[in-house]
Amino acid sequence: MTDPFGTEALRASVLRAWAESPTRFTEDTNAERDLRVGAYRDRLLVELAQNAADAAQTAGAPGRIRVSVVDGELRVANTGAPLTAAGVASLASLRASAKEGMVGRFGVGFAAVLAVTDEPRVLSRTGGVAFSEARTREAAGRPGDVPVLRLPWPDDWPVPEGFDTEVRLPLRADVDPDELLARLADEVEDLLLSLPWLARISVGDSVWQRSEVDGHVEIAGPAGVVRWLVQEAPGGLWAMAPEPLETDVLHAPTPTDERLSLPARLIAQVPLEPSRRRIMPGTDVTAPASAYPALVRKLPPGQRLSLVPSAGFPLSEVDGQLREAVIGALGEQPWLPSAGGDIPALGARVLGVDSPRLVEMLGELVPRLVSVCGPEAARVLATVGAERLDLPEVVETLTGLERPPVWWRSLYDVLLPLLEAHSVSADDLGALPVPLADDRTLPGPRGALLFDGELLELLAEADIVGLRLVHPEAAHPLLERLGAKPAEAADLLESPALREAVERSVEDAESGLDTAPLAEAVLRLVSEASAEDLGALALPAEDGWRRADELVLPTSPLLAVFDPDALGEDGPLAVLDKDFAARWPGSALTAVGVLDGFVVTEDGIRDLDLVADERWPEALRLIAGERETWQALRADASGIARNAVLAGRAPQEWRLASAAGLAGLYDPVPDVGVREDVLAAAGVRTGLEVADLDDAADLLDRLGDPRRTVAPGLVARAHAALADAGLDWAALDAPERVRAVDGSVVAAEEAAVLDRPWLAAAWPAERLVTAAEGGPEPEPDEVFASGRSRAERLAELLDVPLLSETVSARMPDDGEFVPWAELTAICLVAELLDMPLPDGGVVVHEELSVELDGVKRDAPWWVESGPFHGEHHAADTPAGLARAFAHAADRWADRHLIEALLDDPDPLTLFS
Incomplete structure (x- = not known):
């Protein structure tokens, strides 16, 4: 077998080193074990892919990798530059690499x-090499652990077609091929990126x-x-996944153990440590940060915030350095979308509520306002130096802004949903500007009036200070939610601003201001709604501007009853300008106070003092013809009494013709063409009444007038009315003459007031004054809270002594005391009348006469002391016994019935 890479020499060199230095073998064994179980654990495909990438780069063409398991071997084939002798030397070295500037090319x-x-x-x-733990152990002659990758042997297996290199790894028995392939497949996507x-x-x-x-x-x-969005950077590459990353590691270019919290990879x-898991100490990793904003700018504006690092603690030292650099770059470089283009985050303004439409409207008004908005956007961008813009500050920015009313309505369209969603509060918008109908724009909807119609222009022309009428093109439900009030005519009429304008309108007119629009507006309003207290409104009169309630309609019937001197420049009233009056319905004019008839005020019917004396009958007919004035007259006629004149006299100096009971004291009123009930309501007398000291003085004068013939009963009733009036008589002069019980007039110093009924027989009737009702013999005196009897009050009023203080009497001693129970006739009467018998009895005289000031006078009965107690005396007659018994039994009113029953005890007397 050929040995193209000189593996024999490599083996000899290593074996010689192990032989010469026994510790070298141990060091190599330990170093390889450290690499296997430490730095390069779980990096199988990463390292092989890096080698393949280096080979492809060397070859100058993109490379391919095929990973498979064949016959128990993991086979990783790749294209690119083939294996070289230097590469083999690197494979067999634990501390060297054949790469020249490329990490991982057949290195450790x-x-x-x-x-x-x-x-x-x-x-x-170009050839192949093989490594073997068994062959190494045999060659080294050492048992136990040996460094597998120190001794290479030549290998001449063919490379798969289409590939240039293949790494074959016979799998140990404890390795599951399927699980291994699945784990390697999970790493592919990151490696290709x-x-x-x-x-x-x-x-x-x-x-x-x-x-x-x-x-x-x-x-x-x-x-x-x-798809990964990428951006070249100094010393690296930024890549953004389809979704921003929450955590990641630094890739250099394969994964390291340097944890990162940036949203992009x-x-x-x-440079990395030999383990390739950590960067070399002291390495500056911040250079790529300068290109981070460029990566962000590649995103649509609405997605850019996703690449802002979230707040929190760095995950590593490298993460802290990179985050700080990235945040600095985002703060200084433009990337945030705004109306004027991209801007840096530092100093940018972020609307704190989620309303893109509001941002659009504010873009030209708020410098450095970004297009993204909402509480989350404000929170995120705060980390890179942006400032939150809340609605109160927005409202402050809008204050003083001049915009058409439709622009403001559009703004309200945007703000109302925010208020309804509770994104903002009514307080936040409390100073929101509102365009008014008079072309002003003032802050704050509260107190503004929402009003529509033709009147708006007229009201605006009137220039009513403080009347805040919303421009109709800006009227909006939001304003009502914030305190504006939908106004009807009645609301406007009650508004303080309009009321104030009305109050000063005459003064304004006299100073040269044009108050005609105000008058026109108010009259239009009262044509639609009722209102009170608008009498101060300036209206044109024949002699200038006057208060409405000082004017009379040109067609008013009052003109026929008022004194001519009361109307005109120097009078309290004037006539409304005829041309002006013709333009308005009388109801509108009277609604603001112009007079068409008599008017009722809190004090009664007004302007009664302006009626001409000879016109009072007609005035009374006018008053009686209107329900309100008629009711006021019936409720209180004091104003009429003070002012009215009927046939030359005040009404109270007359009596109704039907009031015959007053004949003698008062004359019947002449026929003046007025109904009796109206005359009565106006004060013409229908009966005895003492309302005040003037009434009392008049009545005393009439009683003391000898020219008048007054019936005795009326005299008694008049005195009773005077005594019961409850007035303070200190301010009233006592009369010189008084009316006696028989109807005659007597000098006051010669008269006496009857205060004890039995004394009536002892004093001349022409000098006796009584306060009783029902005849010359009075009932027992009623007692006021003061404790004084009616007779005492009358005596004080008339300055006349009581009769009991004037006379003294001595009783005869010829009578016989008889208990009431022993008087058969009395007992029968008491039973018939269901009267209990009083205690005691009566001294019965055959004939009763008393000695008064030395003169004997006959008397039917007498009480020796006190008005209600003491010894009763009576002549033995029905009249005497009846009066004594009625007085003793406190049934004085029944004295005449008792007398009749004593005279005829038949029970039919009660019914006949």
Whole structure:
């Protein structure tokens, strides 16, 4: 067998070295074992593929690899430069390599084959070599472990057709061929990406092919085509998988143990330790980072963020260096899409909400705003120096911006879904600018009014300060969500801004401002909706601008009842301009306060003081003809009483013709053409009433007027009304004359007020004043809260003494005391009337006369002391006993019935 590679000399040299230095054999054995179980474990296909790639590069043509198991051998055939003597020397050396600048070309990495075989062979077109553990042990004459790859033997097996070299590895018994092929197949895709000089690898029946298309490396395999985006870099190559990587290792170009957390794979040209698992200490691996942004730019804008390194701790020292360099490059070089082209990440602005449409609208407004957006984009780009842009800052940027209303509506279209999705809050948008109908754009929808219609132009022309009417072309549901209010006419009429404008409108008109648009707008609004308190609105009068509630319609019936001096420049009212009035319906004008009839206010019916004295009957007819004023008149006639004049007198100086009970005190009102109920409501008297001191003074004057003839009952009722009025009489002068119980007039100093009913018999009727109702014999006095009786109150009012204070009496001693229970007639009456008998009894006199101031006077009954207690005396007559019994039993009102029953005790007396 020929020996083209001089293997015999190589063996002799190694054997001689082992013989001369026993430790060299041990060192070689240990070194090979270390390579087999350490650095090159699980790198079988990696190392063989690297050798094949080196061979293809040397040959200058893309290489092919075929991996198969035949007759218990793993066979790896490849194309490319064949085996050389230098290559064989490298195979047989644990510390040398035949590569010149290429890692792995028949160097120490070949030790990886020892993981599956003890008898490796390498066959090539130029010859072949074989290694054998058994033959080495025999040649070295040493038992136990020996270095398999130190002694090569020539081998002349033919190379498979179409290939230039084949590595044959008889598999040890503990190696499962199928499992081995499956594991090697898993490594193919990564190897084709990392080794550009390899074009095809087949493992068993599966084939993978590598091609480059449009900047991508395509690897077609049994599962389909996988495209890798690649970018040349100083000292390496960046490659992006179809999906960004979460973790990877540095490839140089085959996998190392340097863990990386970058989304793209780095295939770097860096020196490695002999194990090929770690880079050489002190190596700068950051040079490829400068090309990383170029790789990112090859992606569509929407996918570029996937290549931004995620935040987190580096997985290795190399990873930390590379991440820092990549982040720096992404911060400094343009790659982020924006409206003006790609920009660096450092200082870029990222919209914090997911709204590409909003980004598009803001592109020209926000410098360095990138096209990608959303909270995740902001989080990712923060790692490379970009700044988050949130909605409050966006709103601040928009403040003061001049854009057409339709532009703002488009913006609202974009923002509303964000609010509905809770991506932003209403507070974030609280200062959002809103275009108004008056061409201003002001911040903040809250308080703005959404209104549509022809009135908008008129309202805008009115220039109502503070009235924020949204431009109709910008009206949008978002504004309502943010506090704008859909406004109807009623809402506008109630708005504080319009109210304020109305309040100052007369002042504005007098200062020369044009308030006509405001008047027009308000009248249009009140034509559609009702409102109150708009009387301050400036409207044109015949003598200039006046408040609406100071104007009267030219056709109003009030003009016929008001005093002419009340209307005009110097009067409280004026007439609305006729031409202006003709342009508007009367309902709109009266709605803002223009008078067409009498108006009711909180204080009653207004403008009663402006009615001409001779026009009051007509004025009353007007008031009674309107429900509201009629109700107000019936509720409170004080305004009428103060102002009205009927036949030359105030209404309360007259009585209704039907009020005959007041005849003598009050004269009947003449026929003035007004209904009685209206006259009564206006204050014409229908009965006795003392409402105030003026009423009291008038009534006292009438009672003391000797020209008047007043019936006794009316006198008594009048005095009762005065006493019960509950007024403070200190401010009222006492009358000089008073009306006695018999209807005559007497000087006040000669009169006395009856305060004890039995005293009536002791005083002349023409000098006796009574406060009782129902006749000259009064009922027992009612007592006010003050404790004073009606008689006492009347005496104070009239400044007349009480009768009990004026007279004193002495009783005769000829009477006989009889208990009430022993008076048969009294007991019968008490039973008929269901009256309990009072305690005590009565002193019965055959005839009763009392001595008053030395003069004896007949009396039917008497009480010796006190109004309700004391000893009762009575003449033995029905009249005397009835009064004493009624007084003692506290049934004074029944005295006349008791008298009748005593006179005729027949029960029919009660019913006849």
